[in-house]
Amino acid sequence: MRTRLLAGAVAGAALTLSAALPATAATDGKASLSVLHGVPGLTVDVYVNGALTLDNFAPGDLAGPLSLDPGTYTVAITASDAADDSSPAIGPVDLPLEANMSYTAVAHLDADGNPTATLFTNDTSATPAGQGRLTVRHVAAAPAVDVLAGGSPAITNLANPDEATLELPAGTVSAAVAATGTTDPVLGPADVTVSDGKNTIVYAWGSLADDNLALATQTVDTGMTAPGGVPTGELGLADQGSSTGWLVAVAALVALAGGGAVLASRRRATAPVRANR
Amino acid sequence: MNPARRTVPPIVAAALAVAVVVAVALGPAGRDRSAAEASAGSVPSTALPPSPTAVVTPTAPTPDIPVRDATAPAAALAPAPVHLSLPTIDADLPVDPVGVAQDGQMEIPPLAERAGWYRFGPAPGSDRGSAVIAAHVDSDASGGTGPFVRLHELAQGDVAQVDLADGSTLSYRVDQVVSVPKTDVAWPDVFTRQGAPRLVLVTCGGTWQPAVRHYSNNVIAYLSPVGP
Missing domain, CATH: 2.40.260.10 (Sortase)
Structure with a gap:
């Protein structure tokens, strides 16, 4: 028993470590899960597989990321004063989580204003060097929307509970949400940071009718692409090579003197001469 | 987590064990427990009943789940x-x-x-x-x-x-x-x-x-x- 408890303690420690790390591209055989509360005006408790796991979880809060064994987890969301999960306000819903994947479970309103929950899969594939990913998710009680970036529609006709993804140069984007076909923001504009190697996920949540639409933002680490090299020499003056290297340089000069060098070689060969003066 | 849990019918033990794993991972914000403390073996005094699975977890305080306000403005970029x-x-x-x-x-x-x-x-x-x-x-x-x-x-x-x-x-x-x-x-x-x-x-x-x-x-x- 003691051995098994110790094993459990170690497992707990591993989970602690995992939970302390930001969501990564999840390549460790685990599933990464975050939970977003997007139902206005309702502080809740979250039960996972019957156990209370998030106590007094407030609207707009984002919990996680957590590193979990792959499998199906049953989530029930209750009012915060519930004694157990026997009469959930949302769910129970089953969340099938696969290894090496990143997820966000969102408690939110559907387009008609009824509480629901949606499991989104976060795209953690590598971004090109210098670019980041922007994902927009419509989880608000509102009709379809357009997402404006810098004032012009970048995503059109996005409906609850759908998402759209853009790859953009790393930097800051001024984003706003407007009813589809319009450019008059119902939400925003807000500055959104797009980062190389990250998926910035923006949620439009709340209720249009109740005038409490809001944005929530989550960032998930993705794979990244390193530059292909670091080209930090142009002249050949710093040749640290063996005497052979110097012999090559001398040979190039000799060749130049003989007029036999091609254009490209001449340009290289003249540099040391200029610098040696 | 339910701190009062001491005895559980064996039939539900497996399900509970899974739940506890999740609870350990997802558990409500408890004291800040470093990995060193955890692995140093603060073996819990409250034992779970035998489980048919290999998964047994302590009922010791659960690790923090990071929770933040997702509506807050993005953090300032690090200085260059x-x-x-x-x-x-x-x-x-x-x-x-x-x-x-x-x-x-x-x-x-x-x-x-x-x-x-x-x-x-x-x-x-x-x-x-x-x-x-x-x-x-x-x-x-x-x-x-x-x-x-x-x-x-x-x-x-x-x-x-x-x-x-x-x-x-x-x-x-x-x-x-x-x-x-x-x-x-x-x-x-x-x-x-x-x-x-x-x-x-x-x-x-x-x-x-x-x-x-x-x-x-x-x-x-x-x-x-x-x-x-």
């Missing part, structure tokens, strides 16, 4: 490095933020007297990953060599200082300096976003290769932060 000093090789360089050149390689300031910080990666002072600063060993624009011509002379333990845009200064010590053929450099490792924070300084070295008009090697210095 503006100056690099390597006193043991008499190198002082202003540092410019740089990105990716059209050929997919790191952009390098044309003057060898200036260094470039890869702004898409971590900044010096980030809590993890490598901040990469590179400079030409020699350049057309400079018409000669720059301070990084002596980068290969850095020795283990040498100090580097990086001034940041917010006026603060970070200190580093050299762990290792290597000269690696360009064809062998694992750039994803050099530019990694993961692992312990470090400063990586890069220039060119080895032999000049006239036919391809670049040096054979990259000289790469790896440095670790010096504690406050």
Whole structure:
């Protein structure tokens, strides 16, 4: 028993470590899960597989990321004063989580204003060097929307509970949400940071009718692409090579003197001469 | 978690064990328990009943679940490095933020007297990953060599200082300096976003290769932060 408890303690420690790390591209055989509360005006408790796991979880809060064994987890969301999960306000819903994947479970309103929950899969594939990913998710009680970036529609006709993804140069984007076909923001504009190697996920949540639409933002680490090299020499003056290297340089000069060098070689060969003066 | 749970019908034990695993991972914010404390074996006094699965978890306080207000404005970007000093090789360089050149390689300031910080990666002072600063060993624009011509002379333990845009200064010590053929450099490792924070300084070295008009090697210095 003691051995098994110790094993459990170690497992707990591993989970602690995992939970302390930001969501990564999840390549460790685990599933990464975050939970977003997007139902206005309702502080809740979250039960996972019957156990209370998030106590007094407030609207707009984002919990996680957590590193979990792959499998199906049953989530029930209750009012915060519930004694157990026997009469959930949302769910129970089953969340099938696969290894090496990143997820966000969102408690939110559907387009008609009824509480629901949606499991989104976060795209953690590598971004090109210098670019980041922007994902927009419509989880608000509102009709379809357009997402404006810098004032012009970048995503059109996005409906609850759908998402759209853009790859953009790393930097800051001024984003706003407007009813589809319009450019008059119902939400925003807000500055959104797009980062190389990250998926910035923006949620439009709340209720249009109740005038409490809001944005929530989550960032998930993705794979990244390193530059292909670091080209930090142009002249050949710093040749640290063996005497052979110097012999090559001398040979190039000799060749130049003989007029036999091609254009490209001449340009290289003249540099040391200029610098040696 | 239910702290009162002591005895559970065996039939539900398996389900509970799974639930507890999740609870441990997801559990309500408890005391801040470091991994060291946890692995040091604070074996819980409350035992779970035997479980038919191999999964047994303690009912000790659960680890924190990070919870934050997702509606808060994004955190300010980390301050950029503006100056690099390597006193043991008499190198002082202003540092410019740089990105990716059209050929997919790191952009390098044309003057060898200036260094470039890869702004898409971590900044010096980030809590993890490598901040990469590179400079030409020699350049057309400079018409000669720059301070990084002596980068290969850095020795283990040498100090580097990086001034940041917010006026603060970070200190580093050299762990290792290597000269690696360009064809062998694992750039994803050099530019990694993961692992312990470090400063990586890069220039060119080895032999000049006239036919391809670049040096054979990259000289790469790896440095670790010096504690406050």
